[in-house]
Amino acid sequence: MSMQIEDPRVVEFDVQTDEMLVNMGPQHPSTHGVLRLLLRTDGEIVHECTPHIGYLHRCAEKIGENLSAPQWVPYTDRMDYLAAMNMNLGFSLAVEKMVGMKVNEKVRHLRVLIAELGRIASHLVAMGTYGLDLGTFSPFLYAFREREIILDLFEEACGARLTCSYLTPGGATHDLPENIELPDGLAALTGMEPGGQYPFVDVIEIFLKHLEERIKEYHILLTRNAIFIKRTAGIGVLTPETAISYGCTGPVLRGSGVDYDLRRDGEDIYTRMYADYNYDVISAPFKDAPREAELGDNWCRFFVRMLEVVQAIRLVRQAIPNYLAAEGTHKESFKLNTKLPKDEVYLETECPRGQMGFYIVGDGNAEPFRARAKSSCFCNLSVSDILCEGVPLADVPAVVGSLDVVMGEIDR
Amino acid sequence: MNINEIHALLLEQFSESVVGTAIKEATDPWIEVAADSIVEVSTFVRDHEQLQFDHLNDLCGVDYLQPDPKKAKKFEHEPHIEVVYQLSSISLKHRLKLKVILPRWQNDQEGNLPICPSVSSVWGIANWHEREAYDLVGIQFDGHPNHRRILCPEDWEGHALRKDYDFPLEYHGVRGK
Numbered sequence: 065m066s067m068q069i070e071d072p073r074v075v076e077f078d079v080q081t082d083e084m085l086v087n088m089g090p091q092h093p094s095t096h097g098v099l100r101l102l103l104r105t106d107g108e109i110v111h112e113c114t115p116h117i118g119y120l121h122r123c124a125e126k127i128g129e130n131l132s133a134p135q136w137v138p139y140t141d142r143m144d145y146l147a148a149m150n151m152n153l154g155f156s157l158a159v160e161k162m163v164g165m166k167v168n169e170k171v172r173h174l175r176v177l178i179a180e181l182g183r184i185a186s187h188l189v190a191m192g193t194y195g196l197d198l199g200t201f202s203p204f205l206y207a208f209r210e211r212e213i214i215l216d217l218f219e220e221a222c223g224a225r226l227t228c229s230y231l232t233p234g235g236a237t238h239d240l241p242e243n244i245e246l247p248d249g250l251a252a253l254t255g256m257e258p259g260g261q262y263p264f265v266d267v268i269e270i271f272l273k274h275l276e277e278r279i280k281e282y283h284i285l286l287t288r289n290a291i292f293i294k295r296t297a298g299i300g301v302l303t304p305e306t307a308i309s310y311g312c313t314g315p316v317l318r319g320s321g322v323d324y325d326l327r328r329d330g331e332d333i334y335t336r337m338y339a340d341y342n343y344d345v346i347s348a349p350f351k352d353a354p355r356e357a358e359l360g361d362n363w364c365r366f367f368v369r370m371l372e373v374v375q376a377i378r379l380v381r382q383a384i385p386n387y388l389a390a391e392g393t394h395k396e397s398f399k400l401n402t403k404l405p406k407d408e409v410y411l412e413t414e415c416p417r418g419q420m421g422f423y424i425v426g427d428g429n430a431e432p433f434r435a436r437a438k439s440s441c442f443c444n445l446s447v448s449d450i451l452c453e454g455v456p457l458a459d460v461p462a463v464v465g466s467l468d469v470v471m472g473e474i475d476r
Numbered sequence: 477m478n479i480n481e482i483h484a485l486l487l488e489q490f491s492e493s494v495v496g497t498a499i500k501e502a503t504d505p506w507i508e509v510a511a512d513s514i515v516e517v518s519t520f521v522r523d524h525e526q527l528q529f530d531h532l533n534d535l536c537g538v539d540y541l542q543p544d545p546k547k548a549k550k551f552e553h554e555p556h557i558e559v560v561y562q563l564s565s566i567s568l569k570h571r572l573k574l575k576v577i578l579p580r581w582q583n584d585q586e587g588n589l590p591i592c593p594s595v596s597s598v599w600g601i602a603n604w605h606e607r608e609a610y611d612l613v614g615i616q617f618d619g620h621p622n623h624r625r626i627l628c629p630e631d632w633e634g635h636a637l638r639k640d641y642d643f644p645l646e647y648h649g650v651r652g653k
Contacts, residue, residue, distance in 0.1 A: 117626065117627065118625075118626060118627035118628060118629070121627045121628065123636060125612070125637060126636055126637060161503065162503065164503075306600070308530050308531055308566055309530070309599055309600040309601070310599075310600040310601045311531060311532055311533065311599070311600070311601030322566060324566050329569050331571075406552065407502055407503050408502055408503070408504065409502075409503050409504055410504055410533075410534065410560075410562050410573065412533060419533070421533055421534050421562070423534060423536060423560065423562070425538060427542075427547070427550075427551060427552075428550055429547065433538075434538045434539075434637075436534070436536045436538075438533065438534040438536070438562075442604065442608075443601050443604070446600070446601055446603070446604045447600075475627060476627075
């Protein structure tokens with residue numbers, strides 16, 4: 065960190081104040097975990113923002129070199145712990161690509177169903193915590209109330225709520241349950257009798273119907289809220305050129321107006337999963353955006369996530385009948401000591417936060433020779449210094465929050 | 477465009493000593509690029525009309541060394557270090573993998589990190605990826621604007637993803653192992 069005071073980018077003000085170094089984090093609540101931002105400010109204006117990462121580094125890649133592929137799946141959970149299912153899926157597909165395995169139709173539709181539920185849960189957290197960053201508390205509570213139901217469903221499916229390790233190479237650890245007790249939270253929300261037994265897929269449908277109505281409320285509460293628009297629209301503008309050059313992916317890239325989604329544009333092994341599903345890829349600009357919004361600002365990134373929840377609901381609805389009609393078992397054989405070929409593969413999948421990549425090098429042993437996890441948030445965070453240049457200090461949480469980073473994934 | 481066509485296109489511009497005589501076969505085939513020319517090749521594939529590799533998906537280092545004597549018999553690689561570039565084009569929707577092969581130590585002198593030119597002037601994200609590759613695999617990136625560790629603390633010793641890395645017994649009074 066350079067401490068020089070002379071700055072070529074002097075902001076013209078009547079009163080020249082002293083420059084000050086402000087340390088934000090690593091335990092600051094609005095840094096979404098343990099991110100440390102070192103800000104060089106002149107009065108209220110941030111001249112330079114230097115992110116310092118690594119506080120959550122747990123040597124996941126080194127550990128991966130000592131474990132076989134199915135054993136490393138739980139470590140992928142702990143990278144992006146808000147979208148564990150999607151992380152499991154990305155790694156499982158990379159391993160399947162490596163050994164040349166083709167999963168059956170039942171696994172395929174089960175994975176779409178689970179991955180899109182995971183996307184909804186992740187985007188709900190993104191929405192709620194972004195509200196918190198901007199100083200409004202209630203959307204957070206609503207978002208977590210709804211997300212709770214998805215976690216209940218995950219718990220019924222695999223026993224874990226957060227670190228699921230559910231989707232593994234070859235399929236999933238268990239099949240979806242047939243009948244489950246209506247989750248208490250869902251019963252309270254819908255006014256249904258608690259304790260009743262319902263088919264698992266019916267519970268999903270009850271929940272989706274409930275969620276659809278709630279999304280309208282979220283839009284009133286946040287998206288169209290005048291204060292929210294003032295805090296987000298036109299602030300933190302990321303041009304498409306910068307977004308591409310800095311490897312931004314997911315809602316951050318699409319919020320900048322680049323129409324790119326790996327579910328449609330990715331490699332065959334991944335796009336095959338979503339073949340004959342109907343959904344729209346959401347990208348800015350939006351016709352119904354508020355007047356103040358610009359392409360690639362905080363508001364656009366937020367709105368992309370909100371609309372992706374609606375698309376994920378569509379996908380889950382299509383996956384349910386497909387899953388019920390599909391033949392086959394929930395898991396093809398993939399042993400704990402299945403040897404990986406002398407080969408190397410790289411595969412990226414569309415996780416809620418962006419494109420998560422796994423690069424696996426095999427040397428004939430069950431343990432990969434090199435297990436590399438390329439994090440989407442890592443790339444998304446790298447533009448924070450560009451976006452924070454020249455914004456008021458109070459807008460730094462608004463800008464960094466709009467990138468929706470999860471430190472577990474950045475530091476691995 | 478598939479990788480064979482891309483390689484043919486590269487051969488029109490660069491010599492065989494730069495981009496190799498043929499692609500390297502694997503599930504994801506790759507093109508090996510001479511370390512000295514990686515910046516020119518990167519700029520070319522980014523700016524060429526038919527290639528447009530504007531997106532650097534990943535850049536990482538791999539240490540090819542098998543210290544375990546039991547596994548070493550079946551290990552087919554000479555000790556070396558690879559820098560792997562995963563590229564894709566947003567507009568043309570194709571992918572490419574480039575590799576730069578480096579010695580494990582520069583001039584075979586242990587402790588001298590191998591040197592690779594930095595592509596951070598070509599793709600912005602390479603800045604952080606190269607810092608990580610330096611931090612964990614121990615590759616020196618020449619021309620990097622901010623050549624410092626990124627995940628480990630700045631006074632950390634060694635590079636953890638090297639295969640012969642010894643875990644420290646102690647760090648600032650914190651006991652390891």
